[in-house]
Amino acid sequence: MARLSFRQVEAFRAVMIAGTTTGAAEILCISQPAVSRLLSDFEESVKVTLFERHKKRLLPTPEAMILFEEVEKSFVGIEKLARTAEELRDFHRGTLRIVCMPALAQDFMPQVVHDFMADHKGVAVTLQVRSSQQVADWISTQHFDIGISAIKVSDPAIEVQSLASSQLLCALPPNHRLASKAVIIPQDLEGEMFVSLGTEQSVRYKVDEVFEQAGVKRQLLFDTQVSHVACAYVLAGSGVSLVDPATAINYSKRGLVVKPFKPKIEFNYNIIYPATRSKSLLAIDFSELLCKRLKALSQESNGLFVYGEG
Template sequence: MEIKQLEVFLAVMSAGSITAAARLLDRSQSQVTRLVQELEASVGFPLFERNGPRITPTSKAIAFHADAERFLTGIGQLQERAKTIASSELGPIEIAAIPAFASGLLPLALAEMPESLLPRSIHLRSISAEAAVQSVLARTADLCVASLPVEHPGLEVHGLFQSPCVAAVAVDDPLAAKPTISMEDFADRCLITMANPFRLRRRVNQALEVAGVRPSRIVDTNAALNALQLASTGFGIAIVEPATAYGVELKNVEIRPLDMNVPFLWGIFSAASRPLPDGVLELIQLIIRISAARMPGFIAHDPGHIERVADATFGAGQHAQEH
């Protein structure tokens, strides 16, 4: 298995055809076809189903794609790192974060970084919590910001935090006039919220169950920014985490607290026993400081109690005024 074979495979997956991949790589179609065939022989399974000029990735190719992409990303980062060492420049900062932080608070933290600690290259990837953690463990990211639960012996915990979720409504929705949105307000309305059943969605479902509320429709998504955009159209009311709600400025949407505590739990992690450069350490502190300033009800937990923090619901389903 050679790097050029993997490059061709990723190009075909991205472009959708041998012809388009050849143009993308400035190679001939015959070269691309040959390299794909050599990779298939190397891995031991077909990567594409061929029907004349059309090709379709096999299920095994789809499963192989993420690992191949991660490997080539790591190779590229290693080459970039070698250049910075040779030139005595600051090494690139590699950040993996859930969409809530990649689109919300992380850009604000990067904007406040001292110029002396900013390298020539900064890579910010918006990915799932599970993928963000794996990026840190694979050493393709210096740090990750991920929602809980997160548990792995190979991680160093730089902070565990909590802040209540909020509601988002269109500016012309009658609910926008209320200072607080109650769970009862979701009865017979369209609820827009997150999809992952093992993270925030579980707590949203708990709160609805405690309140005895049944929305008329539920729309779920993998990014809170999508939920906010949809809420701004008046299609429904969103329950989202506070990182996006208070980190991204959107028109035509109002953010309101909920009358029940639906906690958003998150943390900052790096690989254990991996010394971090000063720029990364400074960025971590800026993420924490900006989050504390932007998120109402921000709570910092003991990093040594990750299991207890991840397992707790922190009063999910209790009325906010009781806290």
């Protein structure tokens, strides 16, 4: 079997395209004698006459044409590989799988994903919505690249980074008796119809503990596992609630009255990754955009979203 070098094959291909060693030298950015030497070595290696010399031109033999077809197949594959690498480097190729807790999924995350995809043409994105615990489960099993969760998990299969540390806000219906009050405290909500987040939400127990310590009784007749349903229910005039700031601010644009609540009940936005594999460039780029947008949301919230990095 002939022992060929890539440089010899490259010189043969350049001569086939240019028709002369001088033209091939220009393509390869080397000297004409270097091309002639590589071509001679190539012919010696394959032990087949590849060209007939006619004045200054090289006329390929039928054997050369057959060999050129095979060479082109290889170079097409190499060029495709190079293009793919360039697309990956420039974020125009690849997939990003995101699983997000409901608190950010209704309005905020779709807008961030839309803007990300607009800047990364050709990238395919999956966005699934699950509870914070399910987010952690899917990340630990490497089904997704990025997870957005409200809980900090202790799992060696998961890497946790804090996106933002804020606090719950009080959601009131339009024209509520407390609408003009600057800050809501537990005693203000004595006897109110209270929309609770479901028992599968860890923040539910923090909220209940605050009211129990204050000795405040609420009407607990309705609960839901997602904060945007709680906001929609309150906006319809049916009670009050404590919800995460991103959801509350989104609904304030629709008429929901949103107020700070004391004592502070912390609510964290965390980004989590599979710990047993490295993060893709797309995942890193998306995470940076996500942090940037949360900071912008905080700056535009008139002090409602008190953003702090954990």
